[in-house]
Amino acid sequence: MIEIKDLHKSYGDKHAVRGISFKVEKGEVLGFLGPNGAGKSTTMNIISGYLSMTSGSVIINGHDILDEPEEAKKCIGYLPELPPLYLDMTVLEYLTFVCDLKKVPKDQRKVQLAKILSMVKITDVADRLIGNLSKGYKQRVGIAQALVGDPEILILDEPTVGLDPNQILEIRKLISKLAKTKTIIISSHILSEIQAMCDRVVIINHGKVAAIDTITDLSARLTGNSKLLLCFKGAIKDVINSLRTIPGVSSISERVTNESGIHEIEIIVDYSAGGDVRANIFYNMAKNGWPILEFRSLDPTLEEVFLSITSA
Amino acid sequence: MTAVFKREFLSYFRSPVGYVALALFSFLSGFQFINMISKGYISISSEIVSLSSFFIIIVPIITMGLLSEDKRRGTEILFYTTPVNLFDVVFGKFLAAFALFAIMFVNVIIHMIITLCCKGKVDAGVVGATLVFFFVAALYISIGLFASSITDSQIVSAIISFVILLVISLLTTISQFAQSGVASFLGATFCKFDPAKAQSAGEKVAAALRWFNPLDKTQDFRYGIFSVFPLVFCLSFALVFIYLTFRKLDKKRWSQK
Known part of the structure; x- marks a missing residue:
């Protein structure tokens, strides 16, 4: 669907993108992560055809963005970092203008615009000037603009910036709904958002691809074995000694000890040794009469993965 | 092209720019007309010709925001990421500014009607001056459009086109x-x-x-003496500047820097 090969982009002396390559399959939702200045927006601008690349190629649906720009651009709806809005037009006038630019046939316009307006929930502000709308509404008009023309591919550069938590949830729902029929690339700073919406993640750092994988594989790759957190009441030394005897537990360390005798320990488990040890830990604690207050997995979140990859 | 033309033309009247330019032109032409009436001798052709000398102020006002505003506000992204042809964008914007000039000319038409009512005549000189008005306007607008494409500041764009037009005049x-x-x-x-x-x-x-100098070439038009060359001159230079503007925008898609 989208194929990016060895993309380079320099601004004068600054080499912003240094050889990014990846593929996006049809129907996939790809998260695009990276610290500020990593080259996220530049890469998205190049994929959408706004900026030229210094070298490399972008192929969209089989059309090269430089050789067949019109064909390639027909497949893309793009929401840039700053939504391209004319503040002196009303929402409806603006979307009609975008319909003209995207060459949407006149007879389909009304139906399509009504559908988009209700989808991003801006029907009630359709006749207001864009300049008078709040930031959240402007962002939604920007999303609406990307949806005009029913493109197969959506490229959204930080789509939930400036929205309140309710609106973020709505946009997230909208994107999940769109993901059923479209291919989507989303960049965001909010990692939980990427985790909630995306199938795969590309992490870029200093203009290069630092990691590209599914989220679960990324976490597993970071830690060979799994960590568990256990919080209990009881004599800490006895507990540790008793737990050490369980096969599969490779090491235990103490994290916090509370004055009222509540302890928190971290257990590193080697799953390859023999199945799931969690049940055994539970029975062991129960047999000895040590009440478990909390017991959960400590697998790294995307946040930790992101930090460890980008700071390396 | 029609989409961009429509948007740009209407946007003149969504901001003060269109009204200011129209008011300025109405004032200048009305002042001249009254002045001529008070002297008891009306020459519409000399009114039109002397109005053309105010183009160096009016054209920068009208053209300064055409492309620089898109650049500053980021709306130019729309032109690059949709299947619209960039030349259509440039030509649509040119036509919008030209249409505003056509509306300004309504002032002169009103003066013509008044003259006709006073048993005056509209002769070949008036037709010649009108031709000069529109062809020189086309040339100047294309220069202003080009100036607007090389910067993202309206003020800088206005100054550049003002200086070029001043040098020409x-x-x-x-x-x-x-x-x-x-x-x-x-x-x-x-x-x-x-x-x-x-x-x-x-x-x-x-x-x-x-x-x-386009004004030098078209001097005899107001006396009803026409020639094709000055018109071709204005038109071809206008096309050159429109094409340069298009290349300036198109460069962003290609340039490797």
């Missing part, structure tokens, strides 16, 4: 300076013993500079 004076300058420079250096040669070289430089 002063070409006759500039050519006189160039003539005496070149003649005296050559007379003192390369052609020390042949002052006639130095003089003729100076004249040639001056003639070459004058060749670029």
